[in-house]
Amino acid sequence: MCRWSGWHRFALRRRSWVATFSLMINCTSESKSNIESAVIPVTLIAGYLGAGKTTLLNAYLRGGVTPGTLVLVNDFGTINVDAELIDYAGEHLLKLSSGCLCCSLSDELGMQLSRIGRWPEPPAALIIETSGVARPNRIADMIRVARRFSLDRIVTLVDLTSLAHRLDDSRIGELVANQIASADKLSLNRGGCLDIVERESLMRRLQLLNPTASVSYAGSSTGSPVGPAPARPMTLRRAGGEYDPDWQRFAINLPASLTRHTLESLLAEHVEGLARAKGFIQADGRHYIFQWSGGRAEWTPTASRLGTSQLVGIGFAGEPFESLITALKALV
Numbered sequence: 029m030c031r032w033s034g035w036h037r038f039a040l041r042r043r044s045w046v047a048t049f050s051l052m053i054n055c056t057s058e059s060k061s062n063i064e065s066a067v068i069p070v071t072l073i074a075g076y077l078g079a080g081k082t083t084l085l086n087a088y089l090r091g092g093v094t095p096g097t098l099v100l101v102n103d104f105g106t107i108n109v110d111a112e113l114i115d116y117a118g119e120h121l122l123k124l125s126s127g128c129l130c131c132s133l134s135d136e137l138g139m140q141l142s143r144i145g146r147w148p149e150p151p152a153a154l155i156i157e158t159s160g161v162a163r164p165n166r167i168a169d170m171i172r173v174a175r176r177f178s179l180d181r182i183v184t185l186v187d188l189t190s191l192a193h194r195l196d197d198s199r200i201g202e203l204v205a206n207q208i209a210s211a212d213k214l215s216l217n218r219g220g221c222l223d224i225v226e227r228e229s230l231m232r233r234l235q236l237l238n239p240t241a242s243v244s245y246a247g248s249s250t251g252s253p254v255g256p257a258p259a260r261p262m263t264l265r266r267a268g269g270e271y272d273p274d275w276q277r278f279a280i281n282l283p284a285s286l287t288r289h290t291l292e293s294l295l296a297e298h299v300e301g302l303a304r305a306k307g308f309i310q311a312d313g314r315h316y317i318f319q320w321s322g323g324r325a326e327w328t329p330t331a332s333r334l335g336t337s338q339l340v341g342i343g344f345a346g347e348p349f350e351s352l353i354t355a356l357k358a359l360v
Contacts, residue, residue, distance in 0.1 A: 067177070068150055068177050068178065069154070069177075069179075070154045070180055071155045071180050072179070073085055073088075073158065074184045075184050076187070076194060076207060077321055078160065078304055078324075079185040079217060080218070081185050084185050084246055085099070085157050089114070093155070098154050098155070100122045100156045101156075102159045102162070109308070120151070145174070150176070160303075161275060161342065164182045164211070165209075182213070183212070184207050184211035184241075185217055185246065186214055186217060188216055188217065188222060189219070189322075200273060200303075203272065211241045212242070214241045215245070216246060276344065276349050277340070278340065279338060280338070281336045281338050286309065287311055288316075288325075291309070291339075292320075292325045295325070297355070298352035301344055301347075305318075305320040305340070306320065306341070307340055308330070308333050316328060318339070
C-alpha cells in the first residue's frame with residue numbers, strides 16, 4: 029500500500045512537471061509568436077530638396093517619440109549630411125546614401141526592412157526621412173507589402189516661399205505635386221515673409237492637390253484637417269502621368285583655401301543646372317556644414333573634421349549641369 033502511494037505521488041508529481049513544462053513551452057511559443065507578429069508602424073517624412081525635412085525631424089524627435097523608435101535617413105549623396113545633423117542616439121539611426129530611395133535604393137530599402145523585421149528586439153516604430161527627389165507613394169507601396177510593417181502616415185514638408193516656382197517648373201512640378209498629393213499631413217515652412225494674398229493663393233493650390241490632408245505650420249503641433257485621411261490604395265505600377273527628371277549627382281573635393289564668397293558666387297552662376305548642394309566645407313579658415321537650395325546658401329559652423337572638404341550635389345542633366353561641374357573642378 030505504501031509502495032503504491034509513493035508511486036502514485038511520483039506519478040502525480042510527474043504530471044505536474046509535464047504540465048508546467050508544457051505551459052512554459054506554450055508561453056515561450058506564444059511570446060515568440062507575439063514578437064514575430066508585432067506590427068511596426070512607419071512614418072514617412074517627405075518633401076522636395078531643401079524644404080527642411082531634417083529640421084522638422086529633429087523637432088519631432090526632441091518633442092519625444094516612442095522609446096525604441098528607429099530612424100532611417102536617406103540622402104542622395106555619397107556622404108550623408110542629413111544624418112550628421114540629426115540629434116538622435118546612434119544605435120537607433122540608420123543611413124542610406126546611394127540613391128533616391130524610390131528607384132536605385134528600392135532594393136536596399138527592401139533588404140533593410142527585411143533585416144529590421146528579423147531583429148530579436150524589433151523597433152517600436154520606424155521613421156523614414158526620404159530624399160528630396162523621392163516619391164513617397166512608391167515607398168509607401170513597398171511598406172504596405174513588407175512583412176511586419178504598417179504605414180502609419182506620410183508627412184510632407186512644403187517650402188511656401190518656393191512652392192509656386194517649383195510647381196510651375198516643367199522639370200519638377202509633377203514630382204512636387206506628387207509629394208503633396210501623397211501626404212496625410214502637410215507641414216508648411218518659411219511662410220512668414222508672404223503677404224495674405226500670396227499665402228491664400230498657395231493654400232488654394234495645396235487644397236486642389238490634396239483636399240484631405242491636415243495642414244499645420246512647421247513647429248506647430250496643431251493641424252487643420254480639411255477632412256479625414258482616406259485609406260490610400262496601392263499603386264505598385266508606375267502611374268502614366270509620373271515624370272522623373274534625368275537627375276545627375278556629383279561629389280567633389282574642394283581646397284581648404286576656398287572662400288565662402290567664391291563657392292556661393294559659383295553656384296549662383298550655375299543655378300539653372302543645380303537643384304541642391306551640401307557638404308562639409310572648410311572655408312575662410314573655418315569648418316562648416318554647407319547647404320544650398322533654391323539660391324539660398326546656409327553655413328553652419330561645426331567642429332574640425334579630418335579629411336578634405338567635400339561637396340555633393342544633385343542637378344538636371346544638360347549643358348548647365350556640365351558647366352557647373354567644369355567650374356567646380358577648376359577650383360581644385
